[in-house]
């Protein structure tokens with residue numbers, strides 16, 4: 001046998017390029033799985049605008065002064081290199097699903113064979129546009145943490161003023177109670193916190209006991225709860241009953257908004273612009289595209305937007321990406337019937353719920369602290 005001939009004709013199979021867009025919760029899990037066992041014949045590329053992935057569950061604890069920011073974030077690059085991938089530090093600004101191309105903020109184009117999208121969501125600021133004073137939006141978190149530090153510095157110099165948190169969901173309630181620590185420490189400026197919780201009041205969708213406990217705790221933490229909607233009129237905040245609020249900075253923890261470029265991408269999206277996916281997290285329009293976490297909209301409506309679901313979907317997504325690359329069958333991600341929700345109250349107590357069960361106290365905060373720290377530690381080097 002002529003070995004020269006053999007060497008010349010046997011070729012490596014061409015590499016398929018898998019792009020993970022965003023280093024959100026689910027993609028961090030995918031990277032951890034790929035680090036254990038990389039998919040064969042695949043060039044892995046990860047696109048993230050930040051070196052850090054912030055863990056939102058610990059953010060209220062950072063605001064309340066219980067954690068340093070470094071304790072609440074995961075460094076993306078070591079996760080990518082452990083999985084044998086290349087990290088591109090930039091933000092996607094456009095996607096052409098037909099041409100299989102992503103355009104980045106710096107103008108570079110990235111081609112892909114397979115794409116998985118985990119870019120989270122922004123805040124829906126439609127009602128708050130045009131606000132005269134600083135509008136601090138909790139999403140994207142990398143910008144938020146810089147804005148919050150500025151606010152804290154301002155508190156030290158000119159006093160806290162009246163901070164208004166808009167959004168009665170779990171994030172708004174936690175942020176208002178955490179912010180009460182900052183504002184109270186700086187009370188020389190007459191600081192106070194109000195929570196505009198919308199018509200249904202705080203924590204719609206949670207059970208009655210949890211809502212009652214949270215309501216009591218908000219009072220004890222001296223947060224004024226306003227059960228109305230608010231919108232900006234002539235640069236000021238105005239409640240639905242016409243009252244104009246005297247407020248300083250507004251912290252927006254309003255509902256999720258999809259990245260605007262998704263609706264022009266050619267991918268099937270829902271009426272709010274989130275990527276429509278099957279239970280296997282595969283795009284309904286493009287079989288080479290997957291989406292997960294806040295950025296997706298499941299056709300079976302089985303998921304609400306939460307970090308818990310994004311994390312739990314991670315291993316299934318990793319398996320499905322691996323299967324898709326070799327043409328094997330995909331598996332659905334079926335969330336558990338109940339999820340554990342733990343709401344930090346800013347004073348090292350927490351309120352928790354699991355289905356019909358509700359519990360509260362210092363031990364609940366300790367439980368949350370342990371779970372959150374363990375999650376971060378799972379991604380630390382070494």
Ligand SMILES: Cc1cc2nc3c(=O)[nH]c(=O)nc-3n(C[C@H](O)[C@H](O)[C@H](O)COP(=O)(O)OP(=O)(O)OC[C@H]3O[C@@H](n4cnc5c(N)ncnc54)[C@H](O)[C@@H]3O)c2cc1C
Nearest residue numbers: 022024025056057091092119120171293294306307308310
């Ligand atoms: C204050 C607060 C507290 C919360 N607490 C909890 C909690 O205790 N439990 C819970 O279950 N949920 C909680 N949530 C909800 C939770 O944060 C989200 O549901 C979760 O982060 C969604 O994860 P994800 O992977 O979809 O996206 P994310 O975790 O938001 O990650 C998205 C990533 O994509 C990147 N990205 C964004 N745009 C682009 C782009 N154009 N190109 C490339 N990359 C991009 C971002 O930088 C980010 O790294 C909380 C939310 C907030 C605001």
